[in-house]
Amino acid sequence: MTAFDHKQLRQRILDAAGTRSLNERAPALVAQALRNGEGELTAHGAFSVSTGKYTGRSPKDKAIVRDGLTDGQVWWDNTSSMAPEQFDLLLEDALASLDGKPIYVQDLEAGADPRHTFRVSVFTETAWHALFIRNLLIRPDAQGERPADVTIVHAPSFQANPGRHGTRTDTVIALDMSRNIVLIGGTFYAGEIKKSVFSLFNFHAPSQNILPMHCSANLGPDGDTALFFGLSGTGKTTLSNDPDRPLIGDDEHGWTETGIFNLEGGCYAKTVKLSATAEPEIFAATRRFGTVLENLVLDPGTAEPDFDDVSKTENTRAAYPIDFLPKLAPGGLGGTPQTVVFLTADAFGVLPPIARLTPEQAEYHFLSGYTAKVAGTERGVTEPQATFSACFGAPFMSLHPTVYGDMLAERLRESGAATWLLNTGWIGGAYGVGKRIDIASTRALLKAALSGELDKAEMRTDDVFGFAVPISVPGVAKNVLDPRANWADPDAYDAAAANLAEMFQRNFEKFGALSSVGAVHGPRLKAAAE
Numbered sequence: 001m002t003a004f005d006h007k008q009l010r011q012r013i014l015d016a017a018g019t020r021s022l023n024e025r026a027p028a029l030v031a032q033a034l035r036n037g038e039g040e041l042t043a044h045g046a047f048s049v050s051t052g053k054y055t056g057r058s059p060k061d062k063a064i065v066r067d068g069l070t071d072g073q074v075w076w077d078n079t080s081s082m083a084p085e086q087f088d089l090l091l092e093d094a095l096a097s098l099d100g101k102p103i104y105v106q107d108l109e110a111g112a113d114p115r116h117t118f119r120v121s122v123f124t125e126t127a128w129h130a131l132f133i134r135n136l137l138i139r140p141d142a143q144g145e146r147p148a149d150v151t152i153v154h155a156p157s158f159q160a161n162p163g164r165h166g167t168r169t170d171t172v173i174a175l176d177m178s179r180n181i182v183l184i185g186g187t188f189y190a191g192e193i194k195k196s197v198f199s200l201f202n203f204h205a206p207s208q209n210i211l212p213m214h215c216s217a218n219l220g221p222d223g224d225t226a227l228f229f230g231l232s233g234t235g236k237t238t239l240s241n242d243p244d245r246p247l248i249g250d251d252e253h254g255w256t257e258t259g260i261f262n263l264e265g266g267c268y269a270k271t272v273k274l275s276a277t278a279e280p281e282i283f284a285a286t287r288r289f290g291t292v293l294e295n296l297v298l299d300p301g302t303a304e305p306d307f308d309d310v311s312k313t314e315n316t317r318a319a320y321p322i323d324f325l326p327k328l329a330p331g332g333l334g335g336t337p338q339t340v341v342f343l344t345a346d347a348f349g350v351l352p353p354i355a356r357l358t359p360e361q362a363e364y365h366f367l368s369g370y371t372a373k374v375a376g377t378e379r380g381v382t383e384p385q386a387t388f389s390a391c392f393g394a395p396f397m398s399l400h401p402t403v404y405g406d407m408l409a410e411r412l413r414e415s416g417a418a419t420w421l422l423n424t425g426w427i428g429g430a431y432g433v434g435k436r437i438d439i440a441s442t443r444a445l446l447k448a449a450l451s452g453e454l455d456k457a458e459m460r461t462d463d464v465f466g467f468a469v470p471i472s473v474p475g476v477a478k479n480v481l482d483p484r485a486n487w488a489d490p491d492a493y494d495a496a497a498a499n500l501a502e503m504f505q506r507n508f509e510k511f512g513a514l515s516s517v518g519a520v521h522g523p524r525l526k527a528a529a530e
């Protein structure tokens with residue numbers, strides 16, 4: 001990948017370390033984490049930790065080094081920049097902060113396709129972070145002294161100094177794309193480590209003709225690959241776990257000329273309200289030795305995790321190696337996708353639970369990256385908030401979204417993959433009036449789409465959004481498919497739909513002349529359509 005000498009950096013960190021843990025596995029790491037008082041075991045043997053102040057990512061504190069390589073390529077509207085000298089000073093200070101401390105090293109891999117594998121070495125302060133990233137990335141068969149392509153210096157207790165380092169706060173996630181060095185400081189939230197690998201991949205992959213994707217993926221009975229794109233909480237992890245479809249990967253993939261590959265070797269599942277019946281595979285994985293549970297509250301007597309307790313955060317998580325799941329696609333690989341699903345959790349209750357997209361509509365929705373967040377229930381606010389995040393993952397898509405959008409559009413046309421918009425959000429009214437569609441109904445609709453059954457269904461064209469919506473699906477109540485009929489007040493529905501369409505349009509203005517797809521293939525206000 002680069003000419004930078006990662007070996008030398010590694011040696012320097014190891015020489016300065018107090019003690020070294022080299023590529024230890026779960027039993028040794030858990031034992032050490034317990035000795036360090038980093039967390040506790042649950043009743044079923046998983047390791048439970050609290051991440052303190054930060055229980056989610058800190059996108060505003062992420063910066064990319066602006067240099068000759070990145071200057072003309074990175075989408076700077078979306079990411080802060082950092083001068084190379086700033087990065088060097090920060091790295092020096094962070095490394096100095098690690099001097100004399102115990103250092104946990106994991107030499108791992110990313111990219112299940114052997115043609116595109118790169119080596120990632122992670123240096124961290126705590127045994128549990130080492131276990132986390134060992135669970136999430138690919139554990140190589142043969143461990144050894146192999147030079148890394150990427151070095152991640154993970155120093156969560158290091159505090160950046162805005163005055164000295166030019167950072168926004170004392171938290172920093174800094175990426176040097178030229179040397180492939182990542183520095184993380186000031187946050188214990190482990191998801192930052194895995195998503196920084198993804199950000200690096202997203203920067204480099206397109207130049208190798210690989211489309212990087214924030215999606216999960218699984219395999220059908222005929223070896224047909226399906227992708228599930230979507231922002232956080234829309235159902236990538238939940239819906240890709242399917243007893244009939246082996247999992248390819250949980251969250252990050254690459255699409256090459258020959259098929260797709262998992263970037264990772266593990267899963268990072270949300271566990272809020274996790275149910276043994278609706279999500280049996282994930283539930284079982286939370287009860288395994290080696291799994292890391294983040295920010296769950298345990299019963300003080302029994303050490304059972306309470307998945308309904310969100311007192312630390314809504315964003316409770318389980319991190320486990322992918323082979324904790326019962327059904328896996330061999331090698332983390334799949335063929336060229338036949339089905340592409342865009343997941344959205346529409347809290348306005350406007351979008352139908354499923355709709356078929358043309359390739360152009362797919363490009364439009366990919367660039368839009370719509371979902372909605374519900375307001376914090378604790379304040380009793382019922383007004384949902386629209387989120388538009390390009391490519392269903394703007395915080396980690398390092399290049400301009402149209403780079404990825406153009407690649408996806410081309411691949412959809414070449415492959416002829418069927419593309420669906422699946423609303424896992426609210427039906428029968430907006431948040432506060434309607435309810436979230438249940439997982440079983442979503443799975444039934446998905447199954448019909450994946451089996452090809454929906455291709456035969458009678459469709460209507462949506463007045464506002466222009467996509468094709470099935471009129472009936474066996475086993476699904478008919479009015480569920482038609483949000484307008486499902487609302488108590490059709491006029492209120494029309495107003496909500498017009499409002500959402502307008503938000504789509506306003507958001508798309510940011511692409512200006514770079515994408516013309518919005519003018520024809522985006523939603524239109526009803527009055528204008530008539």
Ligand code: ATP
Nearest residue numbers: 231232233234235236237238270424437438439442
């Ligand atoms: P991230 O990118 O943060 O990993 P994700 O897309 O993988 O997010 P999931 O972990 O699958 O999101 O989260 C979906 C959440 O929504 C789960 O907690 C799941 O139980 C809940 N949920 C409720 N109703 C549905 C539904 N109809 N379909 C899918 N998920 C649902």
Ligand code: MN
Nearest residue numbers: 236237251268
């Ligand atoms: Mn997920």
